[in-house]
């Protein structure tokens with residue numbers, strides 16, 4: 001853990017009054033573990049019904065908090081992520097889960113298991129071309145198996161923020177999608193992506209996330225999580241004018257703060273055309 005030194009909220013009447021003391025976990029694993037408590041995951045997992053003995057994959061598992069949740073409910077879980085350090089730490093925390101350090105664009109050996117459930121939260125937005133990944137994930141499901149996607153749209157869409165910063169954010173988001181780095185509109189596109197990849201869509205739902213879709217001033221731990229997120233986004237800081245990070249964090253603590261972000265989950269089933277994508281060798 002480290003304390004952000006000397007960060008001050010310049011705005012008169014800031015609820016945190018003067019120096020904001022923010023403890024920022026120094027490792028990505030610890031940052032993801034802290035974020036996990038705000039994610040609307042448990043209720044969604046609950047709705048999947050009995051999980052005892054089910055073969056489940058958590059794709060882009062990060063610190064493995066969702067994989068652990070499935071394992072605690074009796075599923076045989078495989079957690080997959082391209083970040084070797086995250087996978088190693090996740091394995092230390094939950095040795096009973098099968099952890100794989102691999103890239104999701106290539107199902108390779110992990111994709112041959114015939115999963116009953118594939119879960120992927122806050123990860124499909126990173127796919128350069130989401131339908132290419134999803135067609136491969138479709139083939140990794142057992143017939144009738146389900147894929148649950150959860151993601152955010154408008155991650156940086158917060159008010160109040162100045163016009164110049166808003167334009168910078170809009171431009172940055174469009175460029176990130178064009179460069180195949182990140183889709184800031186992922187939540188809105190989940191269903192379209194599922195349909196285009198051969199899934200029968202069973203439904204979608206909007207969810208509240210205490211860090212991403214909250215209204216009113218951010219509490220210190222949420223603010224610290226945002227400070228850590230902005231620190232992980234050097235391209236955004238480079239694209240913005242000096243002081244962007246402080247202005248963005250001030251927006252999050254403003255009494256009239258509003259998030260226009262959406263967190264959405266969509267569920268698709270491997271249906272009648274099961275095998276079509278596999279047959280094409282996708």
Ligand SMILES: C[S@@+](CC[C@H](N)C(=O)[O-])C[C@H]1O[C@@H](n2cnc3c(N)ncnc32)[C@H](O)[C@@H]1O
Pocket residue numbers: 032036039059060061062063066080081082083086102103104105120121122123126
């Ligand atoms: C925002 S985190 C989400 C972690 C976790 N699923 C959750 O809900 O908290 C996105 C994760 O996707 C992983 N990831 C992104 N692109 C990937 C790829 N091409 N292959 C494997 N993992 C990937 C990252 O390493 C990161 O751990």
